[in-house]
Amino acid sequence: MAENTAKFLRNILFIDIETVSQEAHLEALDPRLKQLWLKKASYFQNNDNLSDEDLYLKRSSVYAEFGKIICIGIGGIFFDDNDEMSLRVKMIRGETEAEILEEFKNILEKHKAGSNLMLCAHNGKEFDFPYICRRMLVNGIALPRVLQVSGKKPWEINHIDTLDMWKFGDYKNYTSLDLLAALFDIPGGETEVSGELINDIYYKEKDKAKIEQYCADYIIVLTQLYMKMNNWSLINENNIEVIL
Template sequence: MTDEFRKRAKNFLLLDIETVSAFASYDQLPERMQKLWDKKTLSFRKGDETLSNAEYFYDRGAIYSEFGKIVCIAFGAFYWNDHDEISFKVSSFSGDDEADILLQFKALIEKYPPEQLILCAHNGREFDFPFLCRRMLIHCIEIPKALQISGKKPWEILHQDTMDLWKFGDYKSYTSLDLLAAVFDIPGSKNEMSGDQVTRVYWEEKDLAKICRYCREDVVVLAQLYLRLHCFKAVPPENIIRIE
């Protein structure tokens, strides 16, 4: 573990978000949004009529910020315990009120100096960070400075993305967090559920606690992966603290 990393760790926050379709079904979408969703499906349907627009909404609505919403934001940070051993603490904000979740997250990251805070997520540049910003705008919540990247030069943006770190400039394919965890022999987070089940678990099982456990475990995997991508040893399991 380098002295530079230990210094940066105090302003380093790893995160993951879980999103679901904003409505329990396509039929509950306002008529105007139904028409716009029908148009949206044309961009990825590509002649495939296997699923109806309603089925596509339930299956894919969660990944679009215009049609989905955030139900959980998990976040974690490295620290060193009394024995000077690297440790990790993870917690989460969740609920049915998306605006309240976003306000809690905004308050959290504004505790850090915006010019020093490093946010890290897997595929964060393409998904987590823009999704958070768009949903904040929809709720008329001012975007924290740490998430504002408009007009900034690339080297001024402190965000870290483990998928980018793995790509080394290769943009031909997507590599999942689960796959990289397997490659680096890191215990996975898919024991209880997987990402494609979040909408169903939320709307049908109404088990938000289950979603939050899954989201927090993704952040634990993210933290271990980040360390391995820098050739650091993983955090020992006994040094990981989970706060529900």
């Protein structure tokens, strides 16, 4: 791999966030927020006639105003002395959302890439990046430079979105990471866990490890997809390390 390409890849952090509703039950939500949620939810299509409680548990986690981040996965590409590529995946966890976001911010600000640091996510421009920014502000955390997008021109924002890459300007449809993984014959992708089940796994099963493993697997597929979409070789599975 060319030296410039290797340097470029070293400047990327591949990320994924896992989110849940702010509370385990609608009734536990702050009364003011509860009323605002019910108002928002009244505009949802509810073909299954879900109760207010079930609708809250199913839908609220995707909205930064009513959800929270429970872990962040990050992946970085490294090269050894023989120019062999490897991927290291790490989970950022904490007792509180604020702890998770503070550690994530610390990693971004200390990254060797400095102002050249880039973040890559699938549907990151519409979900991961804005969600992280909003929850940082809610928790009183100043945004790190790589997440500050206000007033910047598109080419000044160091964000990569594999969904955006796949759209090629077509904004009509969403294409999942699982579908693209299957299309490009990338190992992994489909698992017994899915985003809509995270709430139950977190609050009912209380199985954080299961969520973190799902997040780590997602990061691996995301990274491999980015390699495929640039016509680069996949990272050897033996060179992938996951730190849970």
